[in-house]
Amino acid sequence: MPITVVGSIAYDTVKTPFGERQRMLGGAAVHFALAASFFDEVRVVGPVGEDFGSDQLEVLHHREVDVSDIERVPGGRTFFWHGEYGWDLNSRETHDTQLGVFEGFAPKLSERSRSSEVLFLANIQPELQLQVRSQLPHARFVALDSMNLWIETTRDSLVAAITSVDCVILNDAELRQLTGKPNLVAAAREVLSWRPSGGSAGARGPTVVVAKQGEYGAALITPEGFFALPAYPLETVIDPTGAGDTFAGGLVGYIAAHPTEELTDDLLRRAMAHATVLASFNVEEFGTDRVARLRGPEIVARIHELHAMTQFSGAPLAPRG
Amino acid sequence: MPITVVGSIAYDTVKTPFGERQRMLGGAAVHFALAASFFDEVRVVGPVGEDFGSDQLEVLHHREVDVSDIERVPGGRTFFWHGEYGWDLNSRETHDTQLGVFEGFAPKLSERSRSSEVLFLANIQPELQLQVRSQLPHARFVALDSMNLWIETTRDSLVAAITSVDCVILNDAELRQLTGKPNLVAAAREVLSWRPSGGSAGARGPTVVVAKQGEYGAALITPEGFFALPAYPLETVIDPTGAGDTFAGGLVGYIAAHPTEELTDDLLRRAMAHATVLASFNVEEFGTDRVARLRGPEIVARIHELHAMTQFSGAPLAPRG
Numbered sequence: 322m323p324i325t326v327v328g329s330i331a332y333d334t335v336k337t338p339f340g341e342r343q344r345m346l347g348g349a350a351v352h353f354a355l356a357a358s359f360f361d362e363v364r365v366v367g368p369v370g371e372d373f374g375s376d377q378l379e380v381l382h383h384r385e386v387d388v389s390d391i392e393r394v395p396g397g398r399t400f401f402w403h404g405e406y407g408w409d410l411n412s413r414e415t416h417d418t419q420l421g422v423f424e425g426f427a428p429k430l431s432e433r434s435r436s437s438e439v440l441f442l443a444n445i446q447p448e449l450q451l452q453v454r455s456q457l458p459h460a461r462f463v464a465l466d467s468m469n470l471w472i473e474t475t476r477d478s479l480v481a482a483i484t485s486v487d488c489v490i491l492n493d494a495e496l497r498q499l500t501g502k503p504n505l506v507a508a509a510r511e512v513l514s515w516r517p518s519g520g521s522a523g524a525r526g527p528t529v530v531v532a533k534q535g536e537y538g539a540a541l542i543t544p545e546g547f548f549a550l551p552a553y554p555l556e557t558v559i560d561p562t563g564a565g566d567t568f569a570g571g572l573v574g575y576i577a578a579h580p581t582e583e584l585t586d587d588l589l590r591r592a593m594a595h596a597t598v599l600a601s602f603n604v605e606e607f608g609t610d611r612v613a614r615l616r617g618p619e620i621v622a623r624i625h626e627l628h629a630m631t632q633f634s635g636a637p638l639a640p641r642g
Numbered sequence: 643m644p645i646t647v648v649g650s651i652a653y654d655t656v657k658t659p660f661g662e663r664q665r666m667l668g669g670a671a672v673h674f675a676l677a678a679s680f681f682d683e684v685r686v687v688g689p690v691g692e693d694f695g696s697d698q699l700e701v702l703h704h705r706e707v708d709v710s711d712i713e714r715v716p717g718g719r720t721f722f723w724h725g726e727y728g729w730d731l732n733s734r735e736t737h738d739t740q741l742g743v744f745e746g747f748a749p750k751l752s753e754r755s756r757s758s759e760v761l762f763l764a765n766i767q768p769e770l771q772l773q774v775r776s777q778l779p780h781a782r783f784v785a786l787d788s789m790n791l792w793i794e795t796t797r798d799s800l801v802a803a804i805t806s807v808d809c810v811i812l813n814d815a816e817l818r819q820l821t822g823k824p825n826l827v828a829a830a831r832e833v834l835s836w837r838p839s840g841g842s843a844g845a846r847g848p849t850v851v852v853a854k855q856g857e858y859g860a861a862l863i864t865p866e867g868f869f870a871l872p873a874y875p876l877e878t879v880i881d882p883t884g885a886g887d888t889f890a891g892g893l894v895g896y897i898a899a900h901p902t903e904e905l906t907d908d909l910l911r912r913a914m915a916h917a918t919v920l921a922s923f924n925v926e927e928f929g930t931d932r933v934a935r936l937r938g939p940e941i942v943a944r945i946h947e948l949h950a951m952t953q954f955s956g957a958p959l960a961p962r963g
Contacts, residue, residue: 338824359961384963409824503659503730505857506877536826537858540872547951551861551870556827578959590954617961630868631952633911638899640680640938642705 322461322577323362325434326350327453328443328566329400329423330367330391333608336405339559345608346377348400349443349466352563355612356570356599357441358384359620360578364434366390366453368422370397380613390434397422410561411535428453439577441569442486444468447478454485462584464488464529464573466565472499484517487584488529490569493540496532505532509542529589531572533565541593545586550593553601553627560607564600567612571599598623643782643898644683646755647671648774649764649887650721650744651688651712654929657726660880666929667698669721670764670787673884676933677891677920678762679705680941681899685755687711687774689743691718701934711755718743731882732856749774760898762890763807765789768799775806783905785809785850785894787886793820805838808905809850811890814861817853826853830863850910852893854886862914866907871914874922874948881928885921888933892920919944 331348335341354363364387373393381388398421406413428449440457442450442465450465457463463486471479472495479499483489489512493505502508509530516526532540536558538551575592582588598620605611652669656662675684685708694714702709719742727734749770761778763771763786771786778784784807792800793816800820804810810833814826823829830851837847853861857879859872896913903909919941926932 359963360959361962409818497730504877504879506875510877534858537855538870538872540875547875548954549859549872549875549951550954551859551872554827554861554868554870556825556831558825575959587955594954615963617963620961628954630870631954633869633871633915633949633952634908638681638896640941641682642680642936642938 322438322580324357324439324577325364325437326353326441327366327428330369331400334403335562337560338408342607349566352566353570354386355384356567357574358386360574366428366434368392368394368426370399370422373399390431394422410558430456441573447471447475447482450482462487466490484515484526489527490531493532493534548590550597558604561604564604567603568596568600571596643759643901645678645760645898646685646758647674647762648687648749651690652721655724656883658881659729663928670887673887674891675707676705677888678895679707681895687749687755689713689715689747691720691743694720711752715743751777762894768792768796768803771803783808787811805836805847810848811852814853814855869911871918879925882925885925888924889917889921892917
């Protein structure tokens with residue numbers, strides 16, 4: 322099923338213990354689209370400025386991503402982020418954020434983008450997520466990401482946006498903050514219990530919660546049960562920027578590529594594995610470099626490795642007592 | 643194979659968001675022994691003071707733990723720890739530590755304790771760990787825990803102790819601190835490369851590294867490969883005290899219960915699963931309460947659940963590109 326993603330398209334300047342790179346192609350929609358492009362057709366909706374280059378567009382073109390809804394704003398500047406990671410890559414500091422054309426962003430979806438059966442609302446203002454969501458009322462699968470800023474400043478809108486989607490993908494700390502529940506399972510169950518207020522008959526609220534846990538992997542919580550996967554272990558991580566969006570692209574993309582399957586835990590678990598593997602490639606190099614030249618067989622090989630790394634023989638011995 | 647454990651036997655006063663308990667039975671050797679007792683015979687070596695009660699000893703007796711090498715020091719006071727956990731249980735503050743009889747502790751192992759084929763050196767001064775290790779030169783499997791204090795104050799002794807054992811069980815942050823390597827896989831590989839200095843022929847250094855990751859689970863790194871397991875998900879965690887030692891007890895105990903098996907990753911992975919399950923019971927109630935009344939079938943049931951929670955179908959689709 323075709324996927325529409327709405328979110329940021331950015332230039333990132335990133336410093337990690339392994340080096341610094343200036344004005345790389347980045348942004349949530351870009352990282353998501355590149356990852357999802359391995360599974361299905363992706364349509365990107367978002368604004369760029371006049372400074373956005375054709376080389377950058379070519380990275381998306383090369384992965385056959387539909388860029389016709391990338392709006393070039395005359396006289397505008399592309400969203401810019403400048404950040405630096407600490408020695409273990411688990412902490413990061415933002416030195417500068419320039420919203421540029423993102424400041425007055427009002428998503429404009431073409432007929433084609435509105436016709437997608439799968440929608441990913443990357444981390445943008447919840448009001449905009451709701452607005453986009455309403456333009457694809459018949460989408461079969463809708464997922465959403467967000468961040469602490471919106472939890473702190475516009476929580477009501479965020480909760481409304483969450484109740485309008487099927488799948489919530491958040492960092493585990495954000496799930497805790499959002500729900501006020503320090504326990505991850507309890508926090509996820511809380512989100513799964515949310516229903517749209519005054520929603521139409523059949524409106525159901527989210528049925529899938531994915532907690533991203535950074536270097537520790539990710540957990541999946543549904544009414545059916547719990548599943549967790551470690552991150553694919555890497556001896557060298559160069560740049561974690563975009564790992565979460567790449568993960569989301571792998572997850573949502575894999576689901577989109579299975580239109581005839583019910584949204585069972587079995588499907589979701591396989592999607593989690595593909596998400597994990599895509600994210601592992603993303604962090605191996607700066608920006609989009611690694612995923613942009615990734616090939617299918619590399620994904621398949623790493624899926625097999627991840628599978629082997631998470632298996633144990635389930636037969637317990639009879640304990641004493 | 644019988645297991646000897648050397649470490650603290652303590653009174654713990656613990657405050658968590660769920661309540662406060664005074665002077666409970668605790669200590670690394672106690673938590674370890676209770677968990678390991680589900681798998682094999684356990685012999686505890688450690689000192690207590692005159693204040694140590696028979697009720698506390700009875701908890702160990704009840705699990706058929708051999709307490710004959712628990713030394714009651716005349717006029718002494720039992721090791722005491724007073725700590726408090728933050729709202730999400732991931733941070734903790736120590737209000738008070740009174741070493742008591744632990745201050746001048748010189749481990750005295752009976753012939754019986756020295757005859758064990760498996761040894762666990764709980765978190766004590768590395769010099770003492772080395773001294774105990776030398777008293778069981780023919781032990782078939784030796785594991786060790788430690789903490790940041792020893793990394794900071796007596797790193798050389800700790801490295802010597804590590805090179806004298808088969809298996810190192812540390813928190814992931816401690817592994818990073820110990821090796822100066824921020825990447826977990828790299829840190830573990832570094833430890834696996836350590837060899838005893840001036841060691842006798844055949845002395846080989848550790849072959850198993852287990853990184854405890856708290857609520858995220860644990861990872862196993864050996865020359866054979868990488869394995870990771872999430873923590874068993876619980877909606878209510880009451881008291882994390884002793885979770886790491888309970889984990890170690892499950893791990894080492896399971897290995898001890900399989901004397902005819904080679905120390906392969908297959909065995910170690912099953913041991914990790916049992917360790918994870920034992921730790922999950924430990925945190926469900928204060929102190930040793932839950933594990934003290936745990937029954938074998940409960941362990942078996944949770945192993946099956948953990949297994950079900952970590953499986954995914956490994957067959958990937960053919961990605962586009």
